[in-house]
Amino acid sequence: MSASFALALQAARDAAAGQHYPQSTLYMVATPIGNLADITLRALHVLQLVDAVACEDTRHTQALLRAYGIDKPAASLMALHQHNESQAAQQVVQRLRQGQRVAYASDAGTPGVSDPGARLAAAVRAEGLRCVPLPGASSVTAALSVAGAVAPQAQESGFVFAGFLPARGAERVAALQKLALDGRCVLLLEAPHRIRELAQALGTLGTRPVTLARELTKQFEEISTHAAQDLLPWLDGAPQRARGEFIVLLHPAQPREDESAGQDVLRLLLQELPTKAAVRLAAQITGSSRNALYAAALQIKGDAGD
Missing domain, CATH: 3.40.1010.10 (Tetrapyrrole methylase, N-terminal domain)
Known part of the structure; x- marks a missing residue:
């Protein structure tokens, strides 16, 4: 002592x-x-x-x-x-x-x-x-206090603590995309050996800001905010960036007025599931029309085959 x-x-x-x-x-x-x-x-x-x-x-x-x-x-x-x-x-x-x-x-x-x-x-x-x-x-409140995750004006405030996502591919993608549709901050935990996989999945959220906080309160603490689509390149930019335990904070999403949310979820699910299963799950998660999603799935599959 x-x-x-x-x-x-x-x-x-x-x-x-x-x-x-x-x-x-x-x-x-x-x-x-x-x-x-x-x-x-x-x-x-x-x-x-x-x-x-x-x-x-x-x-x-x-x-x-x-x-x-x-x-x-x-x-x-x-x-x-x-x-x-x-x-x-x-x-x-x-x-x-x-x-x-x-x-x-x-x-x-x-x-x-x-x-x-x-x-x-x-x-x-x-x-x-x-x-x-x-x-x-608490790592949760520590990360929240410095992320500057401010909701757009007139949007629901608060945050969702989701912890660790499921380890399996399709379940992980579905859980992540369901959380991504929530307008509030979303806090996730992730281990170093899976942080690249999570960053890759988050890349579909485009320009939505995401804060990565690793090694909080320790000597090599690092807190960095990027557009979701830039997370993986940033992690790959230096070996130490993927080390340590992570808090991953999705900043509040901007309100969306179109149907693209359902198609974003569908596009990810099609990487893991057959078409019918992906359409059914995307409809359950987003509330989008199943018929519209099925038509979109055929279009996505057709574009991939070209």
Whole structure:
């Protein structure tokens, strides 16, 4: 532990120790997404106070706690991740019923936002027990705060958090195009080994602005906004641009008054599906006429064969 975090622990005690921390309570603790200094004073105090820490990866969380000078015995750390969340949640409930205070921390960021934690909170609340949020770092809100994604005047505001898209081709294209038709900001998560594939799919959105935010809060943080059609060339411009975890933010779309949206979706689906299936799915996604889409599909197929 560095001297700076020793001061932080003292500041946490001074600032937070006088508050009420009831027993038989689950504390959902947001942890840094890269920069250790992004921990809150209340989180530091609660992590010292609780009887047990449930966490996505016990080794990762133990290392995090030790970085702050918090020493917890190994027996007080409980593994709770996406593969065992329902079962492990019952162990947490049992501890809470014994009067213990339990914290939950995912590997990075706010629990329950793409990370485990939602099922745990649901199980605790279903038993009539208390669940207290300790807000803090989140890659979603970090990216939103700097993207400058402003909706056109008189258009619906807000944003949609979609997380990771389906991995399979046709399902991925359909999900992406359905989200692209939403007039609000759309936030996606993507891993480095699939970012080029996503950028290629987004290219069909033409000039719609897209912000890529990678390695947020870390030394090599990079935030860059481009027209959707320029994303793939930009990624290919330097090897490091495809490294790290990504937040991908589709800026609000300009209102469209023509029928081209349905044909844009259709054109993508035809790359993965037979004509009839592509037409049916494009009609479901966009609300466009199936007959019109079928005629457009024949035209697209005819143009491709020329």
